[in-house]
Amino acid sequence: MDSLNLKIKERTAWVFLFGVISLFSLFALFAVLFNRTVIQQLKRLLSTFRSIYTTDDSDQPFYSSNHYDEIDQIKYAFENVADDLRQAHEELKASETKYRTLFEASPDVIFVTDASGRITDLNNAGARLFEVGNLNDYLKNAHFTRLFADMDKGRTLFTTIEKKILVSNAECILKTDKEKPLNGLISANRLLNEQGEFNGIEGVIRDVTEEEKLRKQMAQAERLASIGQLAAGVAHEINNPLGVILCHGDLIKKNREVNQQIREDTDIIQRHAYSCKTIVESLLNFARVSEAKMCRSDIHECINEILAVLQNRLKKQNIEVEQRFDPNAQEIIMDEHKMEQVFMNLFLNSIQAMPTGGILRITSECDKQNQQIVINVEDTGCGIPEDKLDKVFEPFFTTKGRSEGTGLGLSVTYGIIQQHHGEISVTSQLGAGTRFSILFPRLG
Ligand SMILES: Nc1ncnc2c1ncn2[C@@H]1O[C@H](COP(=O)(O)OP(=O)(O)O)[C@@H](O)[C@H]1O
Ligand SMILES: [Mg+2]
CATH class of the missing domain: 1.10.287 (Helix Hairpins)
Known part of the structure; x- marks a missing residue:
């Protein structure tokens, strides 16, 4: 019994010893492995943090004291990084807000496209100028070429910017989404991604329609x-x-x-x-050489007198006359005889432009804000081609046969209006009609 007892004790001691040794070697192995994998990685991470903070000129010290173990140092490092990230995020947000405000408040159009030319961003000025209804819907399928009256020209310009890097103040004819033509100056440069590949263009468009x-x-x-x-x-x-x-x-x-x-x-x-x-x-x-006898007169009466003279012709040609006179626009200082010539020339032109009938609309209005009186003579006749519009006031410019016109009517009209310190301008749509607008200074 005693020997059996001794044997058991001996065995137990051996097992215990073996257990202790195994545990110890397991611990040693674990320590070595931990050191190899985790501590080494942590040290590498720490040295990365150190290198960041030694190159960074911020005055935040990085904790490298020997009193702290790696875990503590890592903890401090992470706290530092988190602070920096928060600060960077706030700065980024502030900068984004600042540039967004600049972008939206700019009176000029600012746009950004992707590499295919699709417009990805357009500011408020752009949405207004191009008469875009809903900007979000518009941006879903708006291509850069959609801004141009001639899409091919838009395409060529896009390729030029892609190749040439920069285009500065290039003159271009644009159009709104409602097909209204515009004159613009475009400056744009290409964008590259991190790999240095073409990634789109960004640019500014200035509306110079009025200046033009x-x-x-x-x-x-x-x-x-x-x-x-x-x-x-x-x-x-x-x-x-x-x-x-x-x-x-x-x-x-x-x-x-x-x-x-x-x-x-x-x-x-x-x-x-x-x-x-x-x-x-x-x-x-x-040439405004002949004398004008100016006196305060009724311009509506002058118009009516000429209409009365032309009454038969208007009726025969099936032309309906529409009048809308503003009583505040009645009196101006004028040479009656010359003003009769003005309306005779304008009405005759309209009659000749409507051989198969139409509407001759004459309106007057008083623009108090600009201290002007505006007379519009509008017809629904053949219209004037765009390339002829700036020639109509030149003497001897005519598109009519010898018996019908000498090309002097509008030049005389122009001279007379100038003599009255007024302005005359014309707008026309081929096949739809023509409108002559006369501005006179309003009597004080
Ligand atoms: N109301 C109009 N509609 C269409 N064309 C017009 C009109 N008024 C003027 N024009 C164009 O302008 C040209 C010059 O007009 P004008 O100086 O009166 O000369 P003329 O009538 O003798 O040709 C006309 O030949 C015509 O082509
Ligand atoms: Mg004429």
């Missing part, structure tokens, strides 16, 4: 003024010899010895000389 209109008007006024000077010079030179021809014609006809044939020939000469005189007078009117 004004520039064209000024250029036209200058051109007409120089034509006027030339016309006045020529008219003066021709006026005198014409007077002499007419006078001598009369002298020939008064001579009793002159036979019938010579009288008839002289009549022909005088008739042609008179028509030349009419042209010369028109040119002088255009």
Whole structure:
């Protein structure tokens, strides 16, 4: 029994010893493995943090004291990183808000596209200028070329920016979503992704439609003024010899010895000389050389008188006249006779533009804000092609046959309106109609 007991004890001691040794070696193995895997990784992580914080010029110290073990140091490091991240996030948010405000408040259009040319962002000014209804819907399928009157030109410009990096103040004809044409100046540059590949374009568009209109008007006024000077010079030179021809014609006809044939020939000469005189007078009117007898008069009455003269012709041609007069726009300072010529020329043109009938609409209104009186003469006639619009006020510009027009009506009208310190402009749509607008300064 005793020997059995001893054996059991001995065995138990061996098992215990074996257990202790196994446990110890397991612990040692675990410690080595832990050191190899976790501690080494932690140390690497720590050294990364250290390198970040030694290159970072922020005055936040990184905890590297030897009093703390790696776990503590890592803890501090993570806290530092979390603080930095929070701060960076807030700064990023502030910067994003700042640039977003700039983007949205810009009076110029700012846009961004992706590599395929799809517009991914457009600011408020862009949405307004391009008459975009719902911006979110628009951005779903708006391509860069959609901004251009001629899509091919938009495509070419996109390729140029893609290849050339930068385009600065390129003139372009744009169009709104409602097909209204616009003049714009576009500056844009290409965007690259992290791999350096083309990733789209971003740019700014400035609307210069009004400037362009004004520039064209000024250029036209200058051109007409120089034509006027030339016309006045020529008219003066021709006026005198014409007077002499007419006078001598009369002298020939008064001579009793002159036979019938010579009288008839002289009549022909005088008739042609008179028509030349009419042209010369028109040119002088255009050049504003002839005197104007200005007085306070009723412009509505002046319009009605001319309409009365043309009444039969209007009826015969099936033209309906619509009038809407503003009583506040009644009185202006004018030369009545000259103003009659203005409306005669405008109404005749409208009549000629509506051979198969239509509507002649005449309106007057008083624009108190701009201290102006506006008279519009509008017809539903054939219209004027766009490339001819800036020529209509030039003397001798006509699209009519010899018997129908001399091309002097609108140039005379232009001269008379200028003499009244007014402005005349024209807008037209081919096949739909034409509108002449006259602005007079309002009486004080
Ligand atoms: N209301 C209008 N509708 C269409 N075309 C017009 C109109 N008014 C003027 N035009 C164009 O402008 C040109 C010049 O007009 P105008 O100076 O009056 O000369 P004319 O009538 O003798 O041709 C016309 O030939 C015509 O082509
Ligand atoms: Mg005419």
